[in-house]
């Protein structure tokens with residue numbers, strides 16, 4: 001991994017996807033030591049919630065091109081509020097939690113990005129969709145529900 | 158789930174092996190080396206030791222998970238078990254109505270008969286499904302080949318199978334590329350189940366799927382197992398998925414089993430340093446559980462020239478002199494818990510919980 005000059009921001013786009021875990025661990029360790037050395041920020045793009053939990057200070061969850069929830073990694077992963085974030089967390093098996101007998105997949109699949117979904121982009125798959133505005137014209141705004149913890153969902157209005 | 162209980166009960170009684178009639182298959186010292194040819198005369202200059210002396214048995218209705226990183230021999234194991242490759246040595250016994258039959262001694266016709274009982278699901282359904290055949294043809298093919306059904310009966314049997322995997326009759330005449338990854342894996346599962354097999358070998362069946370689709374397929378496999386009394390061999394490099402679905406788990410490194418134990422035991426109380434390293438390297442979705450990762454030094458050795466003694470000694474943090482010279486024996490360190498490490502009884506290794 002080559003770094004020129006003294007970077008202040010490193011953008012890592014799925015740097016560990018498709019790697020075996022021991023190599024993934026080597027890469028994470030490397031990124032974190034580079035961060036220390038250059039005192040830089042890392043923007044880590046990944047679909048692996050475990051990597052986020054291990055590395056990140058803050059996290060933003062995206063769905064169909066928009067941030068739907070953001071906050072500190074503890075706020076978001078310990079207390080997920082957006083139905084999409086909750087769905088993601090329930091659909092993955094957690095190592096060391098054998099009492100988790102069954103996974104709960106998110107309903108349906110990601111809509112075609114070209115198809116225009118009105119209102120909340122997640123409403124076609126949302127299990128708690130009940131607010132009138134969910135399928136209305138406007139995209140729900142990001143609302144700060146506790147200091148630093150933002151959610152784009154009408155349930156929290 | 159009841160199998161897990163049976164196995165644990167067995168252990169409490171101190172039995173080291175499952176009873177004969179509960180064993181659906183038994184693999185003994187299975188070894189596969191691929192010759193490396195060089196030069197004009199195609200002389201054999203070495204061997205890729207893809208699979209070495211692997212032994213285990215599988216109980217009826219259980220899920221045995223196998224984890225290990227790329228190139229450790231998982232697919233080779235499955236291919237040798239299906240007899241897509243002939244083994245270099247070793248045997249595999251299959252329980253056919255109470256009689257343990259060595260599959261490597263079967264002729265072509267007997268093998269075809271046995272294949273009905275043992276089916277396979279691959280990681281990438283797109284490459285395992287013929288793009289020019291319809292769903293009806295794909296799922297119906299094994300039924301035709303084995304003379305089980307044809308014509309209208311075939312169609313209704315395939316419709317039942319589609320229903321079983323959560324697809325519908327309206328999909329019968331479509332081609333694989335009309336489906337999403339998850340749906341294609343459902344088609345592959347329906348095809349694998351067409352002949353009502355007893356055991357299904359799953360080679361990374363959910364590794365190429367998004368997490369939510371992965372959850373759907375994992376749930377489907379679990380439902381089908383319950384409904385049909387299936388036995389699974391479930392291969393993956395994802396330790397979380399394997400723990401979730403398996404009753405027992407085996408860990409492979411460089412062509413060998415290094416550890417085998419009931420899932421909860423293996424993840425909480427690993428006895429092999431490689432298992433410990435894998436567990437510590439797997440990220441956990443809990444920001445409060447950040448742990449010290451064990452970083453293995455160096456890279457995976459070349460399987461055509463594996464290290465002497467314990468094959469893991471070049472990367473093991475605990476290695477001693479004996480590890481470089483002597484191959485550790487595959488031993489049962491506590492009931493049902495097998496490993497091959499000289500220090501298994503003395504090391505205190507860290508599992509997945511604090």
Ligand SMILES: Nc1ncnc2c1ncn2[C@@H]1O[C@H](COP(=O)(O)OP(=O)(O)O)[C@@H](O)[C@H]1O
Nearest residue numbers: 191205207226227228229230231232233234460
């Ligand atoms: N047909 C083959 N000829 C030669 N080498 C092979 C063949 N198939 C697999 N290998 C080698 O055997 C080892 C194990 O491969 P494989 O079983 O595919 O591992 P895994 O499925 O665990 O990733 C690798 O080193 C691979 O390169």
Ligand code: SF4
Nearest residue numbers: 120123126134153154
């Ligand atoms: S806005 Fe409505 S549809 Fe969207 S996530 Fe919230 S409850 Fe669900």
Ligand code: SF4
Nearest residue numbers: 467470473480498499
């Ligand atoms: S036998 Fe030695 S080198 Fe091999 S895993 Fe055990 S301690 Fe490590």
Ligand SMILES: [Mg+2]
Nearest residue numbers: 231232233360
């Ligand atoms: Mg493989």
